Amino acid sequence: KPKLPYPPGPKGLPFIGNVLDIDPQAPRPTYAQWSKTYGDIVYIRIFGQDIIIVNSEKTARILADGRSEIYSDRYRSSVYKHFGTSRVTFVLEYGKEWKTHRKLFHLSLRNDVVGRYNDLHLNHARQLSENILRDNSNSFEHLDLYANAIITELVYGRRVEGKDDPVFVMASALTEVLNKEVTADRIGLVKVMPFLLHLPSWFPGAGFKRKARQCRKLATEMVDLPFAMAKDELERGVLPHCMISDMLKQGGVEESSAKAAVSSTASVLKTIMLVMILHPDVQDKVHAELDTVVGRGTIPTFADRPRLPYLQAVLYEVMRWNPPASLGLPHATTTSDIYEGYYIPKGTLVHFIFANRAMKDHGYDDPDRFDPTRHLTPDGQLSPESRQHNLIFYGFGKRVCPGRFFADHSIWAATAVIMSTLKFGKAKDSSGKYIEVEPIFPNGLISCPAPFSCSVTSRPVE
Numbered sequence: 001k002p003k004l005p006y007p008p009g010p011k012g013l014p015f016i017g018n019v020l021d022i023d024p025q026a027p028r029p030t031y032a033q034w035s036k037t038y039g040d041i042v043y044i045r046i047f048g049q050d051i052i053i054v055n056s057e058k059t060a061r062i063l064a065d066g067r068s069e070i071y072s073d074r075y076r077s078s079v080y081k082h083f084g085t086s087r088v089t090f091v092l093e094y095g096k097e098w099k100t101h102r103k104l105f106h107l108s109l110r111n112d113v114v115g116r117y118n119d120l121h122l123n124h125a126r127q128l129s130e131n132i133l134r135d136n137s138n139s140f141e142h143l144d145l146y147a148n149a150i151i152t153e154l155v156y157g158r159r160v161e162g163k164d165d166p167v168f169v170m171a172s173a174l175t176e177v178l179n180k181e182v183t184a185d186r187i188g189l190v191k192v193m194p195f196l197l198h199l200p201s202w203f204p205g206a207g208f209k210r211k212a213r214q215c216r217k218l219a220t221e222m223v224d225l226p227f228a229m230a231k232d233e234l235e236r237g238v239l240p241h242c243m244i245s246d247m248l249k250q251g252g253v254e255e256s257s258a259k260a261a262v263s264s265t266a267s268v269l270k271t272i273m274l275v276m277i278l279h280p281d282v283q284d285k286v287h288a289e290l291d292t293v294v295g296r297g298t299i300p301t302f303a304d305r306p307r308l309p310y311l312q313a314v315l316y317e318v319m320r321w322n323p324p325a326s327l328g329l330p331h332a333t334t335t336s337d338i339y340e341g342y343y344i345p346k347g348t349l350v351h352f353i354f355a356n357r358a359m360k361d362h363g364y365d366d367p368d369r370f371d372p373t374r375h376l377t378p379d380g381q382l383s384p385e386s387r388q389h390n391l392i393f394y395g396f397g398k399r400v401c402p403g404r405f406f407a408d409h410s411i412w413a414a415t416a417v418i419m420s421t422l423k424f425g426k427a428k429d430s431s432g433k434y435i436e437v438e439p440i441f442p443n444g445l446i447s448c449p450a451p452f453s454c455s456v457t458s459r460p461v462e
């Protein structure tokens, strides 16, 4: 180690380091406090693992974009292998296999080709609106189905008709196990006590091995079943254009990574519903803009998008107010580095933090307030930097989310269609009193609102 200091940060205890400084159930307030005390870059250590926390976009860009050869690795943990997810793009180390995956994503999802999926988004969005209206007690389920069905069609060219579809059932089960079981604290625990992976599952502390077995099986089925169906359709010449058809034509690898991203899209849509109930004035403005620009009773299309700046500002504000991957996905360094006179060792975990309502240098005042006008100019147009600021929620450098353009279209289509057809409000209890709605976001890899009651009515043509 050169005679240089680590970046500033809270002093830890011997051996365990800073583990007691962070509440794993609610790490965000601690990160927010550290950012105020120590600045743009904070260094901590947990059981010998070096970690840096980056709180500003400027520093994130210098490190992840400017020094991408150093900052594009991921943490290597045997937990992934145990859960059958070690070949998913998210966790692959920076190397040949990961580069092949990224090429395939680029082929199907880059900005200039995602427009070909616009009808796919709009068709599913119409179905979503019908489903919510028919059965509004299960809106969350319908939003999950929307995100899942779109991705299944994108990846495998297969139409999912309803929540009993075998691929949907498998994908939902897999997402749930992954979100609950492959957590940072589990990975940390196995790092300190690797023998846990070799104990029988009845042994105290090793019970997760049962879940790991179940998850491995699901992960394999999740790739095999729809992939085999798609292959068969390709051979019979009936497979529509999809990622698998792109891959098979290119001779690529089997890929289930897109499925793991479903929960981020669904979480944004759930937050949008929550916001509409919490802020009826915002909902009224969205309705008014749609009625004026598109016309009451007319379903919007992507051609209307540039003429709906308020709706777009609401979507940007939803991402800022509750970034779905709020603590990012940590990168790792492939080699040691020096930044502004500070030493950053090889293998350091690097968290780019989008939580706390914004990165530090964006300077939003009263950041906890939900206010779409932050992204608008005084004459109601989108401010020039709004799109750029929104992109940070999809990550940085070479690891930036390859599905960001597709996700952006999915979210827009669903919101535009459901807002043109539906109105959300507070539900009433059996005594006719309104049920209050609290914005609660349980801790998890994806920041998704806790379920809430709501009423949904259709917006008839006037």
Ligand code: HEM
Residues within 6 Å of the ligand: 089, 090, 091, 092, 102, 151, 257, 258, 261, 262, 264, 265, 268, 324, 325, 328, 329, 330, 331, 393, 394, 395, 396, 397, 398, 399, 400, 401, 402, 403, 404, 406, 407
């Ligand atoms: C609102 C929706 C979404 C959000 C907010 C989101 C956000 C993110 C973030 C923050 C990362 C980590 C970036 C980093 O490490 O710097 C990521 C990675 C990734 N996302 Fe997304 N994502 C979304 C939807 C999607 C969709 C729809 C797909 C696929 C169709 C997708 C595929 C991926 C993949 C494969 C990675 C791993 C990239 C790698 O490690 O190289 N995401 N996403």
